Amino acid sequence: MRIINTVSGMQAFSRDVRKSGKTISLVPTMGYLHEGHASLMVEGKRRSDILVASIFVNPTQFGPTEDFNAYPRDLERDRKVAVSAGVDVIFAPTASDMYPHGYQTYVNVEQLTLPLCGASRPGHFQGVTTVVAKLLNIVMPHVALFGKKDFQQLAVIRRMAADLNMDVEILGMPIVREADGLAMSSRNAYLGPEERKDALCLSRALDAARAMYRNGERSVPLLMEKVLRIIGEVPGAVIDYADFRDGETLETLETANGQTLIALAVKIGKTRLIDNCVLGEEQ
Ligand SMILES: Nc1ncnc2c1ncn2[C@@H]1O[C@H](COP(=O)(O)OP(=O)(O)OP(=O)(O)O)[C@@H](O)[C@H]1O
């Protein structure tokens, strides 16, 4: 496995791969890799000749009071996970190579970025779409893989790729969970032992709402009541948002159907966790 640290080095590598007629998959990450990332990598490897994983804690998607500095970083650990998941190249650029002096170009997706994480993290999605557009231009993959844990992010990136005629397939991958249901996340590393137990309220709330839906309940206010009650039982949990939205448009709705998304962002102590499910889909 190679590690490439420069934009020009990565572009040269990808140009050569493409010239030789081979295909490239890209898994963009912010590192501190776990089995959720590995599942994207294994699928990426299956789909292409060469698998590139980027590791870049992107400063432009963090707000001024967010955890950019604290975000866990461990390239040695990431290297091992990447090797065993079949990664051929880790692309780990510096911030100054990605955003050199004088940088002034940003990509913005409009409506889809307004609710949910877009509302609670102003500027976040502009940072995400900008860096993902840059990564796609640099790595030039045929397919790029993203997790459905960041459901809105996936929708926003799909929209950007379609709207800007990007010649790449955007693939969404299922959420990988710990045995007890907690969605895997690099930020789970922030949780203390009691918080780790409290964090289960997200998946518990989603499971309970899905069970109600399977038993015929279609009223969003009633489903919402259940979600709020379960999270409310945990004193250390503070809801950032709990929302029922159409899984395509992300618009609000009063009556649930199989495409309905339940999206949660909940603070457990200082750690903000997200999770979601689509009511008609198996997890
Ligand atoms: N549990 C998971 N299952 C599937 N995909 C995941 C999971 N966690 C993260 N991903 C995906 O991995 C990619 C990189 O995500 P990122 O590096 O931000 O990891 P993360 O664990 O989500 O970190 P964070 O703690 O910042 O949310 C994204 O496409 C994300 O959706």
Ligand SMILES: CC(C)(CO)[C@@H](O)C(=O)[O-]
């Ligand atoms: C897609 C991404 C790597 C862009 O920085 C990030 O938002 C993430 O890890 O989900």
Ligand code: BAL
């Ligand atoms: N997983 C999305 C990256 C972020 O929270 O900034």
